[in-house]
Amino acid sequence: MIEVVAFDGDDTLWHHERIFTDISARFRELLKHHVDGNILDEVLLATERSNLKFFGYGVKGFGLSLIETALDVCDGEITGAEVATMLDWIKEMLGDPVELLPGVEETVEALRTTHRLGIVTKGDLFDQEGKIARSGLGERFDHVAIVSEKDETTYLRVFADWGVSPERVLMVGNSVRSDIEPVLAIGGQAVHVPYDITWQHEVVDAPQSDFPVFDDVRRVLGHVERLGRS
Ligand SMILES: [Mg+2]
Known part of the structure; x- marks a missing residue:
């Protein structure tokens, strides 16, 4: 009973995961001049996993992991404009219609x-x-x-x-x-x-x-x- x-x-x-898939595709596009998309996906997943103990689950933790991954794969050589783009994505995700x-x-x-x-x-x-x-x-x-x-x-x-x-x-x-x-x-x-x-x-x-x-x-x-x- x-x-x-x-x-x-x-x-x-x-719906939820589809916006992550969408943003992950844009992330690959943003950094395609620096790194292969499959490698980027792997580094992002590893970064997200290791950051769960700091940030927990959620969009904000994902956003910080995006920035950390970009810094990592580009040896710190990302621009302020690229960081701003990633921050915009996070705000977009947080406002995504339910x-x-x-x-x-x-x-x-x-x-x-x-x-x-x-x-x-x-x-x-x-x-x-x-x-x-x-x-x-x-x-x-x-x-x-x-x-x-x-x-x-x-x-x-x-x-x-x-x-x-x-x-x-x-x-x-x-x-x-x-x-x-x-x-x-x-x-x-x-x-x-x-x-x-x-x-x-x-x-x-x-x-x-x-x-x-x-x-x-x-x-x-x-x-x-x-x-x-x-
Ligand atoms: Mg679920």
Whole structure:
């Protein structure tokens, strides 16, 4: 019996990764005279990963990693204009319109008549709060948790705050690493709704557990109904 259906935000409720893909392409173009695009991608990913412990997840940390990567691959020889371009990209990303994924609105509307709904999203607090507000979904959710990491400890704390035991939560998300495995590990239920682009850092080669994979978030409705009956 499911009491709370919890959703990831980025690339589950709304588009997110596509702007990173777009900016990464512009970054390759900006520095193509200095470095091969594939090498640049590799250095950027390594820089982002090593910076997570300083900046956490989110657009601002990504922006600092862009600048650091550019300095790195160009031996410090980037211009003020190039830095200004990168800063403009970050502001553009932070103001990117929030576009809901297909089926999200009707799924949320239907579920909220029968279940408590929550959002668990990670990233910059200011950015995530803004996105939830701009999504128009905020008022339809009973709970919102903006967290800096999505691991077992975090989910235990969040669900305790929401007054629900993990066994009565169904988590819906696009990242096996962040949305699915930690929730299953604490006894919750989870369904994977993949997005068509996954950030390399979130890719899991061999998932440890079995879980339903839906190509459309609307299929969560039938799943919740089946869980309710079992
Ligand atoms: Mg996500």
